[in-house]
Amino acid sequence: MPQATFAASDVVVTNLDANGAAIVGETVTETAGFTYYRWVLGQPRSDPVLLRVLMVLIGDLARDVCEHVAIGTHTDFGEGSSVEIIPLMNLPYIGLKVDTPRDMEYGEEDNGFDYVERPAGGWDEYESGNSYMLIATLTLAGGTKREAFHLCQAVGDFVRANPLLEVPADPVVYAGLTDEYPIEVSTEPRMIRSTVDNNSNITMYSMQLQVRGIRVMPDDTVQRIYEIDDFTLSETTMDAEQFTQFTID
Structure with a gap:
């Protein structure tokens, strides 16, 4: 920075x-x-970890459950002159609303410092990051009730088959490594009932997934620590009658 x-x-x-x-x-x-x-x-030196987790979650859902997965929306003005969010979708469809609160249950390592070994030797010391969770509220839409039920079942099967979400680690600090984060269903499917006539016969459910224990670390180091070649500790009494020497290479 x-x-x-x-x-x-x-x-x-x-x-x-x-x-x-x-x-x-x-x-x-x-x-x-x-x-x-x-x-x-x-700008951050690389994509923030919460963004990397979100992109992997969207990609895995699109690959394993339903190809129509989106978080992007368009805005428009409704009849009451208020701004409305209008998602663009093709059925079946999974829409995401994302929140990222602190994850105190996984925060036992949030105090202290993190040490990262450098390829050239020594360590970089970072101030400890904070633990967050990614809460994804899914809107599951199907053209028929059967399609919507199948979509709910597929999301549940996805979480059971993939209890850990594999996400590329920070490419600067941990180049080539992968992090794993627990993923769970925190709210089971609930039907979304429209306040107006549902002439299109679209059936929609809402359910919630949580990705836990996401460590967000600062971009910059506190200090860089180097190894020493050797260390000698000498100990004598005041009258110099005893002498002990320890050498650590």
Whole structure:
């Protein structure tokens, strides 16, 4: 992540007496003694992990359950002059509404630091990330009741057959590796009843899936840690009568 740097500032230290007044001759100045920078926020270095999880979920549903899976929508103005969301769909259809709250049940590792080994040696230290879950509320639409029932059954079978969602890891930090996240049905299918006459005979159900334990880590390291070639620890008594030396290579 790029940094914005600022001009160095002088550091002035003055001793004060008991009344808070400056003591003459007891002031020192360190020229350019304070420097600082801040991160310039911009585009992430790669797709955020929550986006990668969502794209894999959509792709797996389209491959294994129904090819018409979408989260994209168009907006239009309804009769009451309010903005309405109008999904474009072909039947059978799976529409997604996505929420990403914190996942406290999987947050036991949210404190502390993460250490990533570097190919060239040493480790990168990251501030610990936070754990999130991806909640996907599915709208399952079929041209007939039979088609809608089959779609509900297929989604349930998909979760039972794939209890772990395999997602490519961060390509910068964990190049070539894969993460696995538990996926579960959190709300069983419920029929969506229209408030108007359903002249098209479309049957729709709603159900909810959860992808758990998604760690979202900061993009930037706290520090880089290097290995040392060897380490020697020497221990003696004050009269130098005993001497113990340990060497770690």
